Each structure stands twice: as C-alpha cells, then as structure tokens.
Amino acid sequence: MQRRGNILQLGIKELRSLWRDKVLLLFVLFAFTGLIYVVSSATSLELNNAPIAVVDEDQSPLSKRIISAFYKPYFKSPDVISLSEVDSLLNSGRYTFVLDIPPYFQRDVLAGKQPTLQVNIDATRMSQAFIGDNYIQAIVGAEINEFVKGYRDVYTLPIQQSPHIMFNPNLTSVWFGSVMELMNVITMISIILTGAAVIREREHGTLEHLLVMPLTPFEIVVAKIWANGLVILLLAAFSLFVVIEGFLQVPIHGSATLFLFGAAIHLFATTSLGILLGTQARTMPQLGLLMILILLPLQMLSGGVTPRESMPEIVQNIMLIAPTTHFVKFAQAILYRGAGWEVVWPYFLALLGIGTACFLLALSRFRKSVALS
Incomplete structure (x- = not known):
C-alpha cells in the first residue's frame, strides 16, 4: 500500500509539473487538435483546384x-x-x-x-x-x-469489372490521414513528455530531492508512465471523438473503447522508451536529436505511410520489434474495418511484450542514472 501511495503521489506531482509548463502543455494540446486537423485536411492526396x-x-x-x-x-x-x-x-x-x-x-x-x-x-x-x-x-x-x-461512346470490355471499394468508398484521403496522424501524435507526444519529464527533474535539481526520500526507481518510473500516459490517452480520446469524428466527419467503424485500450498498451511501450531516451540525453536539445533518429523509422517504416508488404523483407522483420508496427495494424483494423478482440489480440500481446522489454531496459538505465547522480 505504501508503494501504491508513493506512485500515486509522484504521478500527481508529474501532472502538476506539466500544468506549470505552459509552453509544453500548449504544444501537446495543439498536437491533438489543430495539428491533426491541419495535416489531414490540408495535405489531401486528391486532385483539388489544380491551376x-x-x-x-x-x-x-x-x-x-x-x-x-x-x-x-x-x-x-x-x-x-x-x-x-x-x-x-x-x-x-x-x-x-x-x-x-x-x-x-x-x-x-x-x-x-x-x-x-x-x-x-x-x-x-x-x-x-x-x-x-x-x-x-x-x-x-x-x-x-x-x-x-456526336455522343459519348464507352467501349465495353469483353468482361465486366465490378470493383467494390471497402471501408473508404469515396477514396477520401482525410479518412486515412486523420487516423494516421493521430497515431503519429500519440507516439511522438508520449516520447516527448516522458523524456522531458526525466530531463526536467535533472535540470531543476528535483532528482536529488527524490533520492533522499524513501522512494525506489521503480516507483518513480511507474509514476511518470501512468501520469503522462493518462494525459495522452484522454487527449487521444478527445481527438478521436471531437476532431476526427466530429469536425472531419470521419466514420469510426469499430469499437473506440477497444482502440483506446490498445492505445494504452502502446503508451506503456512508448512512455518507457521516452524514459530510456531521457536517461541517455542530458539536455532537451540532445533529446530532440535522439528523437529524430527514433521517430522517423517508427513512423515511416511501421506501415502507416506505405504498406509493409512493399518494403524489403529484412525491414519488415526488423520493424516487428517496433511498437508502432503493431499499433498501426490494430488501429487500422479496429477503426477502419470494425475488427473485434478476436482479430487484434495478437497485436496487443506483441505490444505488451515490447512494452515490458522497454520498461525493464528504461528502469535499468534509470537506476544507473540515479546512482551516477
């Protein structure tokens, strides 16, 4: 019970720290609202008003x-x-x-x-x-x-084609772009928030305060994961229902609850990855440089931009250890095709395994960081 109480109070401290950082808070809010709306609606893949x-x-x-x-x-x-x-x-x-x-x-x-x-x-x-x-x-x-x-003649083929376009009958790029951008934002912001939380502790000198308290590295890491993950999950739900389904009029075919449950497992992996990067970087600029090396492959090679089947086989196999690969798979299955638990549970299980590995590695690095401090 003491450990649970410590984790709860440390998580509340994280939420208060985020609330005081107005610049970071505004960036997070914009990412889940304006950024998703602008990217999905302004970067249309259809021909529109071409001069x-x-x-x-x-x-x-x-x-x-x-x-x-x-x-x-x-x-x-x-x-x-x-x-x-x-x-x-x-x-x-x-x-x-x-x-x-x-x-x-x-x-x-x-x-x-x-x-x-x-x-x-x-x-x-x-x-x-x-x-x-x-x-x-x-x-x-x-x-x-x-x-x-004198008339618009149409050549009739000897065979008749009857295409059936499923899940996006009008081939509207906004339907695809908005959901993909939401997944990109969830991944990006979760890494930024947890990585910045570790660096903020070090820069403000509060890490030394935590060391003299009866707290373990496990409690500190778990508190950062649940607090930042909760913020991102709530904003993701708001973005899904208000921005994507409301303003952009994108139909959600599957269970939003199942998607958010899977997103929570994904956040467990990405927030752990953020803490790992936070222990490696000493300043925010260093964290930004590390994120470029991590985020670009996660987003470009996960199957959200181009199908994984069109990539070299070695890239497909390597990206199986990336959480975004499984996140994209189950998110598209649920939100586009209305898939249920019987379809997406293998992706959830894979994400849980990846998240556990990231968490253990982040905890080990955080312990060493604390010992050096």
Missing part, C-alpha cells in the same frame, strides 16, 4: 469545348494565355498544367489525322502532376470522342 492554363492556337468549337471541360473541384477555371507566356508562368509557379492546343486541331481531328496536344507540367508539385496528367488525358479524350461521334 491550369490553355494556349488556344486553334480557336475552334472543339478547342473551346475542351477548355470548358476543366472545372472545379479538380481544376481551377482555365486561363487562356499566349504561347510566349508559357515558360515564364511555369517558372513563376503560377500554373501546374499548361495545355497547348495547336493550330488546325479540329480540322485534323475531323480529317482522321492524329494531331498532338502538348501538356506542360510543373513536376515539382509531384502528387498533383502525376494525378492531374491522367485526369487531363481522360477529359480531353472524352471531349474529342463525343465531338467527333
């Missing part, structure tokens, strides 16, 4: 028909420019696409010839350039076909 201009050297009904076919939300209303302006406007970044319709284009089309349309693309806007090129080809091809034949 386009047209050089109409033909001035024919067909060329005007093609120009009028580009409209929102995929493209902005096309601007008609002269051929001499193309290079300067592309260099200035004003347009992503410039379509050049050559002279006598309509006449050559009706004569059965194959005239060439030139599309100039600013490829520095890589995602828009790749998607927009396909859109332009489809739009121009459909308009020419309808103009020549």
Whole structure:
C-alpha cells in the first residue's frame, strides 16, 4: 500500500509539473487538435483546384469545348494565355498544367489525322502532376470522342469489372490521414513528455530531492508512465471523438473503447522508451536529436505511410520489434474495418511484450542514472 501511495503521489506531482509548463502543455494540446486537423485536411492526396492554363492556337468549337471541360473541384477555371507566356508562368509557379492546343486541331481531328496536344507540367508539385496528367488525358479524350461521334461512346470490355471499394468508398484521403496522424501524435507526444519529464527533474535539481526520500526507481518510473500516459490517452480520446469524428466527419467503424485500450498498451511501450531516451540525453536539445533518429523509422517504416508488404523483407522483420508496427495494424483494423478482440489480440500481446522489454531496459538505465547522480 505504501508503494501504491508513493506512485500515486509522484504521478500527481508529474501532472502538476506539466500544468506549470505552459509552453509544453500548449504544444501537446495543439498536437491533438489543430495539428491533426491541419495535416489531414490540408495535405489531401486528391486532385483539388489544380491551376491550369490553355494556349488556344486553334480557336475552334472543339478547342473551346475542351477548355470548358476543366472545372472545379479538380481544376481551377482555365486561363487562356499566349504561347510566349508559357515558360515564364511555369517558372513563376503560377500554373501546374499548361495545355497547348495547336493550330488546325479540329480540322485534323475531323480529317482522321492524329494531331498532338502538348501538356506542360510543373513536376515539382509531384502528387498533383502525376494525378492531374491522367485526369487531363481522360477529359480531353472524352471531349474529342463525343465531338467527333456526336455522343459519348464507352467501349465495353469483353468482361465486366465490378470493383467494390471497402471501408473508404469515396477514396477520401482525410479518412486515412486523420487516423494516421493521430497515431503519429500519440507516439511522438508520449516520447516527448516522458523524456522531458526525466530531463526536467535533472535540470531543476528535483532528482536529488527524490533520492533522499524513501522512494525506489521503480516507483518513480511507474509514476511518470501512468501520469503522462493518462494525459495522452484522454487527449487521444478527445481527438478521436471531437476532431476526427466530429469536425472531419470521419466514420469510426469499430469499437473506440477497444482502440483506446490498445492505445494504452502502446503508451506503456512508448512512455518507457521516452524514459530510456531521457536517461541517455542530458539536455532537451540532445533529446530532440535522439528523437529524430527514433521517430522517423517508427513512423515511416511501421506501415502507416506505405504498406509493409512493399518494403524489403529484412525491414519488415526488423520493424516487428517496433511498437508502432503493431499499433498501426490494430488501429487500422479496429477503426477502419470494425475488427473485434478476436482479430487484434495478437497485436496487443506483441505490444505488451515490447512494452515490458522497454520498461525493464528504461528502469535499468534509470537506476544507473540515479546512482551516477
């Protein structure tokens, strides 16, 4: 009972320390609200309001028909420019696409010839350039076909394809980006808070105060884990229900309670990892540098950005020891596909094992750090 009381009081001390650090507190609050909203809604993977201009050297009904076919939300209303302006406007970044319709284009089309349309693309806007090129080809091809034949002909394949898009029928990137950003924020903030808590004790000299009290390193470490983990779990629940499901209108198919339970196990691993980094770093800048080395692989290679199946097999095997790999797996299964306990329990078990290993390693390093102090 004495040990439980010590852990409880030390955890309350951690919460008070976080409350007094207004800058860190505001950063954490923004990460779970504004950052998730901005990243998921502003970094859309769909073609949206792409700036386009047209050089109409033909001035024919067909060329005007093609120009009028580009409209929102995929493209902005096309601007008609002269051929001499193309290079300067592309260099200035004003347009992503410039379509050049050559002279006598309509006449050559009706004569059965194959005239060439030139599309100039600013490829520095890589995602828009790749998607927009396909859109332009489809739009121009459909308009020419309808103009020549008098109706929009659709070629019927000898087999009929019937695609069924599951879990995200409109292929809306916000549905994917918001949940992935929430998982990234949970991982990042949990490491930052616990690592900063250890460094703050050292910088403020309160670590020496703890050493003269009848406290064990185990009690100190557990208190930091439960206090910081509780804050992050509450903010994650708020972000899931208010920001993602409320403001962004992302449907949650599975059990939010099951997801938060799994997130708590994940936090056990990442907060332990944060304490481990806090014992290695002596200052906050050092912690920041260590986090760059840790967070980038955790986020980029966990399967949240690109599928793990597309990675080299050796990378897939190495990343099995990373908590984010299993976190992404069960989070996507629960929130996207509505999976239950019978599907996600292996990921929970793997996270518990990884968390236990991180905790024991962090406790060992913290004991050595205390002994050196």
